[in-house]
Amino acid sequence: MLPCNKASFFFRKTLIALGLSLACTGQAAELEEILVTAEFRPTRLLDQPNSTSVVSQFEIKERAAQHLEEVLNLAPNVNYAGGSSRARFYQIRGIGERSQFQEPLNPSIGFIIDGIDFSGLGTVGGLFDVDQVEVLRGPQGTLHGANALAGLINVRSAAPKNEPGLSISASAANYDTWSLGLVGTGPLIKDTLLFRLAVQEYRSDGFSKNTYLKRDDTANRDETMARAKLRWLASDTATLDVTAFYADVDNGYDVFSLDNTRRTLSDEPGSDKQKSSALAFDWQQSLSAADLEARVSWASSESDYSFDEDWAYVGIAPELEYSSFDQFLRDRDSYSAELRLLSNESSRLINDRGDWVVGLYYLADREDLVRRYTYLTQDFRSTYDTDTLALFTQLDTQLSERLSLLSGLRVEQRRTDYYDNNGVASDPKKNLWGGRLTLEYQLSDDSMLYAGLSRGYRANGINAGVLASMEAYNDPAVLGLLERVQRYDDESLLNYEAGFKASFLDKRLSTRLALFYMDRKDQQVKGSLVIPRPNGSTDFIDHTNNAASGNNYGLELELDWLATDSLQVYAHLGLLETRFDDYINSDGRDLSGRDQAHAPSYQYAIGGRYDLGAGFFARLDIEGKDKFYFSDRHELQAPSFNLVHMRLGYASEQWSLALWGRNLGDKKYAVRGFGSFGNDPRKEYIVEPYYQYGEPRQVGISADYHF
Template structure:
């Protein structure tokens, strides 16, 4: 916040302040994306008409968020086909755009996000800290493609930019209450008022969400996957002078859900000996899951389950209009505390009784920008950005009495001795320090009437350091391990380091054929910083960590894109198209293997990846009574060169081939497994080839207001849920349908809704039980929910 001090002093000294100019309004009225009016966005760090921005960007305004129930990032993906959000729990969350951003799978703290998440101009350093409920949001912008020359943190895949409403100098208030099945209750309230007329205003917002879980645990007699969220935000707006204003933000969020669980979905044959695969092991212990149909939504997990997290922060945003340009300072401090409990064996047997990595994160950031004002032929944005993040984790993994039978070969007498592994504990102490600094800038030069060239440049420095120490003790507390114990949990201690400078840039050519037809072509060369592995390393034949896997190389991205933005019929019809081709060298992938000592998978570089596709955003307002939209994305995402990848489950668990030996056919119990697999040409995980969103609304005048009926649907084709594709972990395509029926008048809106109306059975993700047992576990999506919402403003 020190950078804002010179601006504060300038406000206090009228001799140093710039000459007064008419200020921009604190709140620009926002039209709905389908209203056929001008939509104002800040995607390029200045207020602009959406259709004039040479970026593939989509906008969801407050009305759309309320009507569709999109109250967090997870629900946004149903309305933005190019956006993917995956979460096995809040910490293990990833936001991807066009299939890129963060490696699909469990989170590794030592890497960067490829999709930047911004809250009122503040970069949020972890996707897990973006899982709060939206409250008092003015708009959400989803920017697709590299944005590093416009945004403080380098974002090679895109950005999600959330803007909340500013304090108002006219008193106002709003309350929104929603209720539904599964005891769903959500209450949102906001109020704003002036403290000093035209000088100081305040805005306060709160949100409370609760819902009974959708999955019943017969072991604990409780419902899992519940929602239990609280959010509060406060703002002060001080207009120090007509050309200088400050916004001070404070927010606090607490989530305490009993989530997130994965449980029995199916089984598949591996190359582990048949008597060491799931069916035989479960039979030997007399175990059967409560149901083999995952959509019965019952489980018997016998370990504690929770995903408690607390997050919040303070930020100060200053804007100083000096006439030809505006200087902006964004100073922020944020924190995120994570306290989980998981059942990592995924079944009701005491194999792994504790698996948790509670962590504490703090970040400070400072961004300083100067952006030109007005509509001159040469416009510019220049900025500097500093970011520091620390994470400290103290975790543990504890094996139970059933671990010996599951994890030790039956031919070994110790497999029948529960004491060998019972109580075997790995205590993990993990630390991470991440410092980043960058200067960046972008020009928009109208070289000829209607023809613009927009070059951008970024110079970036990243430094990461960490420590991973795993101390393993037996059930009696001894650190002396036998071979069987060490094969399950091996001590590890290493201190990875990474630092690097890089230069990236982009150039866009755009042409305004008419005020409503705009075309552009972009080339971007960008980098995603290298990373360090902080979830444990794979082991060699002697069960020692492979230290060469401590770090991963930076990603090098070449991105090409062409786009066309058009409006017709008095701007009632909008058709925006984008085609893109992205080549990535040294793609950072989260990979897994059959070892138990690597709790969360580890990072590796795939030599080359290619993502290409076509997207469209269309809407049509046929009249004031009827509107429709249809958005879609075709995405072809593949590993083009990944020859040393870990193998899928059907090729894992057997004796590793040596010399001239030939691996057995997939799924051959007791067979020979390759040391690694060539998965070149296979699809990237987590991305569907086709994703669509569509819907509309029809209204009729009633009693001075309007009655309306609305529909929102989404569809996606099958996708892989494992870094190395397996038929066992492919998730079938599915469609979701949401309906609403209501009445609105002035500031009153009352409607009933049903989501997943046809009770579609689908998985959000599938995972493989470690140890190559062949058990596939899944996390099902929400069943049909229904309820009503009342919203009223004052």
């Protein structure tokens, strides 16, 4: 058996693709080893000099999680925004988008599914047959470029296996919730051509009741996910992976209530739909002088996001009311290609002490938008094309027996071409760069220290909605607001990080600690201008602006402990401080020194699983967050909260059955909020807070059977 740190790169990739783990010792009772696959080379989590959380397939099933939003609280300093049926936008260490309406989006968080870029399209983050979710915190300027200013979420589904297998999964819960999934895998040609097919249907009425329409399904969830994978073991040194992905999310969107309850009054409930198809090819070959990886992918997504803007019905307050509906129809096609060369034993540099990677990357995004809005004289139409070409390299140098230096650089040319039917046209081009320098010191085979500097970046752009609105207003004060936010510059981020990773007690205790300080320059800040209408209601124009600077700092701590052969516990903690150093927002308010939005000061998750014997088990999870601002434009905050989840069940080699509950205390916690306008004509549009709440208490039963 090869030691973990001596196993060849190609050998590791083959094991991962076959769905096997890398055994490192013969000891029976120890924590399972975790490999991070988002790096250039598969790397042990305890050897990776980066703050990373990994959620395994086992943990996904234990939490009865259907979507990424239901496991992200396990990752310290990771948050997500509501404002949709499923969380589409994520924040890492307080950085990340919270919404998208008319404007094009340059994501701060990369979101990858099986090597396919879905950044900004998190609706399809379903977790059925997912092997693990990897959350890399901090800029990934070398690894992924402009879409990963603050971090990367990498979702890897289960791989085809060489032995035939079939499994059925089903669940049922309150709110008329149910799911049914099927997975089949095995060889089409033994030891040569393997397949895997996974299909799931998920249905729920959702958690809102529309009292005006007398319906309880206006925020329903209707989600279909399918994935097919082929793996061709072409030779002892070459493999081809083919992945086909399909998602059809046909969800309702009716969650905001004038009364801040789960009972809505909308007469035109909205929707949050996304239909995505994708295909990816990944060729890997071990050559005499280097290992070769070539990847190409295509993804096409159609989305329909709409809502009743007044949240009410005609007749609720005839003298003051307004009625409007807003709909955003987006089509996005993405094409990517990547070529990597990785050193092997015969091509290391610096007297066989330097492993290198060099690569070329291309991404083309083609996005068309149609906005249909009550107050527009005609549909708004825009086209946003982006072409990204990048060259990257990384060198891992063994400076001594215990000390290593990791150095990486990525140079990227990003060209955008935007135009719309309001006569706005822009084609900015920008050269961007990122990289990292990290020192790693091995204290022992199972412990290490690291310290480093990494640089991330985010592209510049225009505020098309602002430019298109200039002719619609005559008020000098309003025009002054618009003129200040017509364009915004690119943002850069320097991340200083030091960490400690170790395994203790004969690999029964795993510890991961990271301290970080992030220095943001020309920080991009999302906001919206609030412009009064003659009837007392308000209009909104979304925009992005630059704050002069800001900084985010804190720590992440993760402990996993196999306390006994029957009891395994964990404790994860994130502490975060964020502030604007120098920022006056579009309303003219000085926010210098204030916390940034969606950045709770603490976040935690603790829990454990106890084997009761004879196949029976019990699991308890508790998680919570501190309060945080919803926006950089107003003062409304999400209150702090604590949630309790539990699972009781039985598992054997062939089947399992479990009773579970999420948010057992039925806590009302907010995932989105507005605090700068009034929308209730019954109260003459006085300014008051409005909230979207997270999932209430859910109780259900799940069953799996493996043939």
